[in-house]
Amino acid sequence: MTDSSPTPDPSARAQRLRTQIRQHNYRYYILDDPAITDAEYDALMVALRELESEHPELVTPDSPTQRVGAPPDDGFAKVTHETPMLSLDNAFDADDVRAWGERIHRRLAPDHDLEAAPLAYVAEPKVDGLAVALVYQNGRLTRAATRGNGRVGEDVTSNVRALRSIPLVLPADPAALPPEITLPERLEVRGEIYFPLSDFEAMNARLEEEGKSTYVHPRNAAAGGLRQLDPAITAERPLRLFAYAVPEPAALGVTTQSGLLDALRALGLQTNPHSRRFTDLEALIAFAEGWLGRRDELDYLADGVVIKVDSLRWQNELGAVSHHPRWAVALKAPAEETTTTVERIEVRVGRTGRLVPHATLAPAQIRGVTISQATLHNEDYVVERDIREGDTVLIKRAGDVIPQVVRVLPDLRPEGTTPWTMPAICPACGEPAERAEEESDTYCVNASCPAQLQRHLEHFVARGAMDIDGLGIKLVTLFIGEGLIQGVADLFRLKPEDLEGREGFGEKRIANLMAAIDAARDRPLGRLLVGLGIRHVGGTVAGLLARRFHSIDLLAEADEEALAEVDGVGPEIASSVVAWFELPRNRSLVEELRELGVRLADPEPETRAPDDDGPQPLADKRIVLTGTLPTLTRSEARALIEQAGGKVVGSVSKKTDYLLAGENAGSKLAKAEELEVEVVDEAWLRGVVGG
């Protein structure tokens, strides 16, 4: 065996074994050049384990034997990502990529001579796996979290620690680390965890042999593996990671995406071996399209090719919109399509009264998932494609998720079909339906339409609105069916006696439900406004209105002009709000809710006038943010500014009052100086807002 000369000192011997094992992991996973057989590797592990069990005091938390720790006891803790994990903008063909290239050139051109220093890009196949964020503190893996919704993910540290392909310690091989790369105290690495296809097939073959059920999709198997409550099971799945991003790359001493990938590799993390740098976008497109056609040569599922601007400085200047960076785009592989037949087209009624045509399909498989329904959106969608009952249609899963009818195959149309038409009446209540001239949607305008009422109640109790725990679609349906409730106000009139003696309603459940309804009386105004279902008023707009008006009475009195003064509210939303409060039935609903003890106002700080948010030192000031601030994130700075009455705008112009600049400020700083805009820093902001 490799460790053939045991030293008398167990501590030194343990050290040596650990180093050997780490090096073999590194060779196996990163260099793809194993120096020993699996059996030899296992023997090293056995030796280390024996040594550690004889000398428990020698066990260190980062020892390879400690990968599988205690299973988490209940579920997974939530982790908030300090820098949100954004998704990628999609391109569906080469022209979309060209348009993206032109957009970023247009954005950078005013401030830079792009002729002299052409943009470079980095492209690599896009792995269809699970995005994760790994945190290394002083080189030790201390936390691993899933992407989740981008802002909050799940803590899967103990599971990720169980994966041999992910180093517990960085650098994995100090000798291979070039001197110019510095390991910061805290390093967050982002990447994609995936199930290699060869291993996936082997696992399925084994499961089948054992008579167990197999996995349909490698991503599900990888996700299932990561979310095992028992990390020992995770350890059996040979999941791998491609690292591709670091939220704060400056700390690593790199200036480009390609340099970042080199650094990650030098630290011992695997990166996509097919990553390539281009200065010619056309050459890159050829490369990307090449991979789209040869996806099956890869040992992982790829759903496209990721393209990024190479320069981190330019990435920084391009910035991001709310859910994707401007400096990257994913050229998506065409979604897998298949054919099926339309069994029926029916029309459903949404809570707004919108009539939505819907196709029931003969069940069809796409990538192992059975599709049996698809939305047809609106009248135009069906009529333009001339989709009829009985038709054979091409379907796909848009974004690999939402079933979509792409087009009809007219040659396969049976005899005797008739074109589909939007019904003139609401299928639920039979009242006439209306479609405004310039709109694509048809509405049932009957305010007492039972379908709308049902949807409305479901919405009222849902998360995001009044959030009544334990009250969902099922109970709403039951309560309406039994005549217990006819509108949202009736929810607050429910008494325990109404439910007693019903099947499934024990004492405990009734008490819980009553408590949940009671708790809903005290929701913030914004949530109540969401629940009321005013057209164009969702979570965001409701929050804006609540912040400005504080109470439903003041909101009800506001005219269109006053409403449109709120940033984010224009004429459409304003008129929709006014129209809602003009209806007598809505006014009386508000009165009923008031009598039933539902809170209709947000508490105001004592010293405040109704339309004052406290001191407004930055009232009407327009401020641009640039660079990295010492302690505040961009969104925190934005929140502070807005709280003080200021407005954060995207680009420097004559109308800008201040430029709030941090480190690595780029063109905005130059522009501000040119336009003689006052440049300020974080300390100034804290001073002004009294922070």
Next chain:
DNA sequence: GATCCTCGAGTTCG
């Protein structure tokens, strides 16, 4: 008037 971005609403399957 064009362009970019954000928001609301409805959406499927496991």
Next chain:
DNA sequence: CTCGAGGATC
């Protein structure tokens, strides 16, 4: 996730 449409900005 996708669609359509509203709003901000230049």
